[in-house]
Amino acid sequence: xxxxxxxxxxxxxxxxxxxxxxxxxxxxxxxxxxxxxxxxxxxxxxxxxxxxxxxxxxxxxxxxxxxxxxxxxxxxxxxxxxxxxxxxxxxxxxxxxxxxxxxxxxxxxxx
Amino acid sequence: xxxxxxxxxxxxxxxxxxxxxxxxxxxxxxxxxxxxxxxxxxxxxxxxxxxxxxxxxxxxxxxxxxxxxxxxxxxxxxxxxxxxxxxxxxxxxxxxxxxxxxxxxxxxxxxxxxx
Numbered sequence: 001x002x003x004x005x006x007x008x009x010x011x012x013x014x015x016x017x018x019x020x021x022x023x024x025x026x027x028x029x030x031x032x033x034x035x036x037x038x039x040x041x042x043x044x045x046x047x048x049x050x051x052x053x054x055x056x057x058x059x060x061x062x063x064x065x066x067x068x069x070x071x072x073x074x075x076x077x078x079x080x081x082x083x084x085x086x087x088x089x090x091x092x093x094x095x096x097x098x099x100x101x102x103x104x105x106x107x108x109x110x111x
Numbered sequence: 112x113x114x115x116x117x118x119x120x121x122x123x124x125x126x127x128x129x130x131x132x133x134x135x136x137x138x139x140x141x142x143x144x145x146x147x148x149x150x151x152x153x154x155x156x157x158x159x160x161x162x163x164x165x166x167x168x169x170x171x172x173x174x175x176x177x178x179x180x181x182x183x184x185x186x187x188x189x190x191x192x193x194x195x196x197x198x199x200x201x202x203x204x205x206x207x208x209x210x211x212x213x214x215x216x217x218x219x220x221x222x223x224x225x226x
Contacts, residue, residue, distance in 0.1 A: 041220070045217070046214055093212070099215065103151075
């Protein structure tokens with residue numbers, strides 16, 4: 001069964017600190033992996049899409065890595081800000097293009 | 112700015128009273144999706160339209176229906192809402208589905224409360 005698992009489930013950090021979120025997937029065949037940020041009560045917003053051939057991709061303070069061999073991805077947030085408090089969702093499409101969502105990591109950044 | 116718009120943002124309905132949620136997009140995308148997201152859960156795809164072609168997920172209850180009168184608008188109709196239908200409903204669009212990874216753009220969601 002195609003699955004996307006994320007860890008940790010929740011994370012609390014202090015403003016200015018870095019953090020790394022993990023995503024493991026079993027979706028096959030693999031075409032791409034997406035990271036979304038979802039603020040409370042809002043729709044998800046795309047941070048990055050990584051295809052099979054990409055190992056690292058940055059979007060401002062967000063850097064995503066992908067290891068297609070081990071089927072793992074990470075999202076690294078540098079110099080966290082209060083506005084980074086949100087759920088971060090890892091998403092991998094099935095071959096039907098239906099998105100398989102992870103359950104997300106809830107990040108809270110405190111001053 | 113091009114975007115996905117959902118109205119209303121908050122909807123309260125009574126048990127069994129039909130309700131319609133709306134979504135519009137200015138992106139001119141071919142595909143429109145409706146997701147249901149319950150608290151602390153991942154979004155669950157209900158159905159999608161590829162142009163005028165409707166595609167229902169196998170486990171979507173018959174209570175949920177959808178209409179897409181034109182490229183820009185898509186509606187979610189809940190014929191007889193139950194307490195278990197209280198959730199955030201997300202509309203999303205994408206330019207296409209197959210081939211290159213087409214981004215899905217999500218609207219802000221409609222929070223449905225059933226009393």
